Amino acid sequence: MKLNTNAAAAVASIVDPIRRAVEQDRVTMLAPAIAKLQEAGAFSFPEFFASARADRYSRRLIWADPAGRFVVVGMTWAPGQFAPLHDHAGQWGVEAIVEGSMKQTAYRLVDRDAQQRYRFMREGEEIAHVGAVSVVIPPLEYHAFANASPDVSRTVHVYGSTMERCQKFLHDADGWWRAETVELTYDA
Numbered sequence: 475m476k477l478n479t480n481a482a483a484a485v486a487s488i489v490d491p492i493r494r495a496v497e498q499d500r501v502t503m504l505a506p507a508i509a510k511l512q513e514a515g516a517f518s519f520p521e522f523f524a525s526a527r528a529d530r531y532s533r534r535l536i537w538a539d540p541a542g543r544f545v546v547v548g549m550t551w552a553p554g555q556f557a558p559l560h561d562h563a564g565q566w567g568v569e570a571i572v573e574g575s576m577k578q579t580a581y582r583l584v585d586r587d588a589q590q591r592y593r594f595m596r597e598g599e600e601i602a603h604v605g606a607v608s609v610v611i612p613p614l615e616y617h618a619f620a621n622a623s624p625d626v627s628r629t630v631h632v633y634g635s636t637m638e639r640c641q642k643f644l645h646d647a648d649g650w651w652r653a654e655t656v657e658l659t660y661d662a
């Protein structure tokens with residue numbers, strides 16, 4: 475992404491606090507740091523988000539830490555778009571709603587068989603609104619995320635590294651879930 479000066483300043487304004495939180499104690503510091511930035515409007519910058527796409531939600535890389543400790547990604551969700559039940563490739567993450575509202579359904583992995591089939595227990599579902607910040611910490615890394623707004627929703631995600639792929643899970647009629655690899659790309 476090519477940034478003008480304003481955009482570079484906007485990126486710096488979020489990256490510095492995120493880097494400090496990651497350096498200090500990411501588990502306890504990062505979610506409050508993200509909540510504070512969100513409250514201050516630091517994520518409400520159009521260049522952080524790609525346009526909505528027709529085929530899937532869009533993902534834009536806002537920042538990749540040169541030392542490889544974290545990435546910041548903006549996601550744009552058109553009405554009706556969702557990420558089905560998925561993992562986070564074993565990465566920790568923090569997800570914040572910047573615009574709109576999202577339905578978040580948490581699952582717990584309870585079994586896995588020799589044929590790579592999985593069983594999950596649905597743990598809870600909530601509609602979260604602007605300002606909500608949630609944390610993904612493996613092994614509690616399984617959830618579905620869906621735009622719950624009639625308009626576009628936008629979210630910001632911080633992950634422990636660039637996730638080039640993750641797994642999504644498809645529910646079979648027999649109650650088991652099958653994993654499918656998803657290649658994660660960025661939109662300009």
Ligand SMILES: [Fe+2]
Nearest residue numbers: 560562617619
């Ligand atoms: Fe997720």
